[in-house]
Amino acid sequence: MPRQVLAGIDIGGTKIALGLAGLDAQLLSLSRLPTQIELGPDRIMQAALDQLEQMTQEIDAQIAAIGVCCGGPLDRRKGLILSPPNLPGWDEFPIMNVVNERFGVPALLDNDANAAALGELHYGAGRGLQDLMYMTISTGIGGGLIVRGEVVHGVADAAGEVGHMTVQPDGPLCGCGSRGCLEVLCSGTAIARRARERLSSGNVHSSMNGKNITAKVVAEAARDGDILAREVWDETVYYLAIGIGAVISILAPEVVILGGGVSLAGDQLLKPLTEQVKSRSKLLPADKINILQAALAGDSGVYGTLFLAQRAAALS
Amino acid sequence: MPRQVLAGIDIGGTKIALGLAGLDAQLLSLSRLPTQIELGPDRIMQAALDQLEQMTQEIDAQIAAIGVCCGGPLDRRKGLILSPPNLPGWDEFPIMNVVNERFGVPALLDNDANAAALGELHYGAGRGLQDLMYMTISTGIGGGLIVRGEVVHGVADAAGEVGHMTVQPDGPLCGCGSRGCLEVLCSGTAIARRARERLSSGNVHSSMNGKNITAKVVAEAARDGDILAREVWDETVYYLAIGIGAVISILAPEVVILGGGVSLAGDQLLKPLTEQVKSRSKLLPADKINILQAALAGDSGVYGTLFLAQRAAALS
Numbered sequence: 212m213p214r215q216v217l218a219g220i221d222i223g224g225t226k227i228a229l230g231l232a233g234l235d236a237q238l239l240s241l242s243r244l245p246t247q248i249e250l251g252p253d254r255i256m257q258a259a260l261d262q263l264e265q266m267t268q269e270i271d272a273q274i275a276a277i278g279v280c281c282g283g284p285l286d287r288r289k290g291l292i293l294s295p296p297n298l299p300g301w302d303e304f305p306i307m308n309v310v311n312e313r314f315g316v317p318a319l320l321d322n323d324a325n326a327a328a329l330g331e332l333h334y335g336a337g338r339g340l341q342d343l344m345y346m347t348i349s350t351g352i353g354g355g356l357i358v359r360g361e362v363v364h365g366v367a368d369a370a371g372e373v374g375h376m377t378v379q380p381d382g383p384l385c386g387c388g389s390r391g392c393l394e395v396l397c398s399g400t401a402i403a404r405r406a407r408e409r410l411s412s413g414n415v416h417s418s419m420n421g422k423n424i425t426a427k428v429v430a431e432a433a434r435d436g437d438i439l440a441r442e443v444w445d446e447t448v449y450y451l452a453i454g455i456g457a458v459i460s461i462l463a464p465e466v467v468i469l470g471g472g473v474s475l476a477g478d479q480l481l482k483p484l485t486e487q488v489k490s491r492s493k494l495l496p497a498d499k500i501n502i503l504q505a506a507l508a509g510d511s512g513v514y515g516t517l518f519l520a521q522r523a524a525a526l527s
Numbered sequence: 528m529p530r531q532v533l534a535g536i537d538i539g540g541t542k543i544a545l546g547l548a549g550l551d552a553q554l555l556s557l558s559r560l561p562t563q564i565e566l567g568p569d570r571i572m573q574a575a576l577d578q579l580e581q582m583t584q585e586i587d588a589q590i591a592a593i594g595v596c597c598g599g600p601l602d603r604r605k606g607l608i609l610s611p612p613n614l615p616g617w618d619e620f621p622i623m624n625v626v627n628e629r630f631g632v633p634a635l636l637d638n639d640a641n642a643a644a645l646g647e648l649h650y651g652a653g654r655g656l657q658d659l660m661y662m663t664i665s666t667g668i669g670g671g672l673i674v675r676g677e678v679v680h681g682v683a684d685a686a687g688e689v690g691h692m693t694v695q696p697d698g699p700l701c702g703c704g705s706r707g708c709l710e711v712l713c714s715g716t717a718i719a720r721r722a723r724e725r726l727s728s729g730n731v732h733s734s735m736n737g738k739n740i741t742a743k744v745v746a747e748a749a750r751d752g753d754i755l756a757r758e759v760w761d762e763t764v765y766y767l768a769i770g771i772g773a774v775i776s777i778l779a780p781e782v783v784i785l786g787g788g789v790s791l792a793g794d795q796l797l798k799p800l801t802e803q804v805k806s807r808s809k810l811l812p813a814d815k816i817n818i819l820q821a822a823l824a825g826d827s828g829v830y831g832t833l834f835l836a837q838r839a840a841a842l843s
Contacts, residue, residue, distance in 0.1 A: 342681065342682075344777075354777075356777065358674045358675070358679055359674070359675070359677075361675075363658070363778065364779075365658065366779045366780070366781055366811070366815045367779065367811055367815050368779075369775075369779035369810055369815070370777065370779040371777070371779075372777070372779070373777055374776075375808070375809070375810055376772060376777065377694075377769045377772055377773065377807055378693075378696070379696065380694070380695065380766075380769055387809040387810060388806075388809040389806065389807045389808070389809050449696075450696075453693045456692060456693055457692040457693065457773040457777070458777055460688045460689060460690075461672065461687070461688075461773070461774055461777055461778070462672070462679065462681055462686050462777070463680075463682045463683065463684075463686040463687075464681065464682070465682055490704075490705065491706075492691070492705070493691070493703040493704040493705050494685055494688050494691055494703060495682070495683055496683055499682045499685070
């Protein structure tokens with residue numbers, strides 16, 4: 212008789228990550244496939260589920276429950292994906308019906324930031340903790356909040372939207388319609404945009420001139436002493452410290468965990484950021500302010516879906 | 528045989544509120560006495576406990592459990608009051624020992640903002656809800672956060688310190704040592720200070736000239752059309768909207784409840800504040816953004832201590 216396992220699926224705009232774990236949620240195997248956006252949601256999902264089935268056959272296992280995560284917006288309860296910006300064509304896509312038709316087992320859906328928070332809580336930088344904020348600093352800025360070991364969803368599932376708090380009161384217009392949001396100043400996209408704006412303001416000398424500017428290029432140039440890149444980087448840290456400072460003032464979480472591409476700058480980001488957050492959060496003892504890099508990097512989400520699967524099994 | 532009741536004590540800098548409730552936490556009686564600071568903590572507490580004992584005798588009751596709240600900082604676990612600014616002389620005062628010596632029943636201590644949040648949750652503007660942020664806008668700005676029906680204390684019991692998030696990045700120096708905190712711009716003290724600063728900047732016409740300026744005077748003058756007062760009030764609303772917007776972005780609570788003296792301005796505060804928070808919190812449907820005035824006004828805290836007492840009884 213095949214062993215019972217938990218399965219997890221993390222659907223991103225560029226890749227899909229698949230995982231299998233024992234019923235104790237211990238990881239058994241992990242796999243990825245590219246998201247071929249042009250194929251549309253049905254064929255993409257069939258390919259992902261085919262691969263998941265193959266993974267289970269390889270270890271002679273049977274799926275007992277499934278966790279799924281995807282970029283928002285989505286409807287957790289109805290199991291619908293609602294036109295996320297990174298998945299064009301996924302409009303009211305009934306992802307949980309598709310999963311259920313194939314496997315017919317208990318399943319849960321959540322957004323990718325909440326899943327990543329669960330992944331870091333149970334398998335990553337937050338292991339053994341109860342209260343944490345996970346923030347992803349990538350093309351956008353999102354987050355997942357854990358209180359007493361569980362995701363806080365909030366009304367309209369809108370909790371954890373840390374990218375849209377105001378950190379520069381009369382700052383630039385954000386895609387959300389407000390001004391000076393953390394996302395419009397500190398996302399990877401915003402870091403690159405601010406660097407380009409300064410470069411094009413004329414009469415500036417920078418090693419970045421003529422390069423294809425990304426947040427990574429800015430981080431590297433700043434590390435190499437480029438003055439313009441450093442200004443952009445310092446400004447990023449300054450506004451991130453205001454946003455993370457607000458999280459800490461409101462929640463005093465055990466740890467703030469940073470994921471997403473920009474977090475890969477590591478100490479170049481974490482050291483000055485931690486210093487500045489400490490200087491803004493005077494009511495907390497400095498040693499209680501812990502800002503860490505995600506331990507699972509791009510896999511936080513798929514690890515979280517394994518925990519969603521465990522939850523689905525327990526609830527059924 | 529006397530009936531068993533729950534007792535609550537809310538110790539403020541100007542008054543102490545006492546409450547008795549049935550074991551189902553239904554209120555039976557409420558009473559107040561002035562805090563005669565000059566008498567020191569021991570004699571103040573003896574007078575309060577005397578009055579509490581008298582209240583129980585009047586209804587032929589016996590105290591089964593007690594809840595106590597007080598301004599922070601305090602140590603909930605050790606039952607110590609740690610030099611709160613509004614209670615000079617209460618330094619490492621073992622309040623729970625004093626309560627225990629008199630009554631010898633299960634008892635719990637929490638800070639006044641957390642107790643007020645519990646009071647509003649169970650008896651006030653948050654009845655029937657699970658997730659809320661209570662904010663008090665008074666001489667300072669503090670808060671109490673409820674998630675899934677329980678207070679979030681956070682590391683070092685520092686959760687809910689909404690007064691110390693940055694809302695004006697390079698703003699005025701706050702008593703906490705940081706700059707541009709919500710408290711240093713929007714507390715009652717700060718509203719009065721900003722009005723005085725503008726008045727003393729010379730060559731201004733205002734109905735407030737020569738008056739003893741308080742936040743209430745500013746609110747009233749603004750309502751009566753005084754231009755300077757209106758500017759100060761509008762600025763207050765502007766920065767409060769940034770702070771409350773951050774709370775909503777991070778938590779998406781069912782409701783944000785405002786207590787403290789400044790909240791008594793009612794719609795003069797709530798209407799423009801709600802409008803501005805909506806314009807900054809675009810990811811939430813506008814009808815999910817609910818900012819309400821505390822229903823129990825100055826009694827939120829003592830109501831909360833009755834719930835702390837119920838909790839203490841249940842835990843014992």
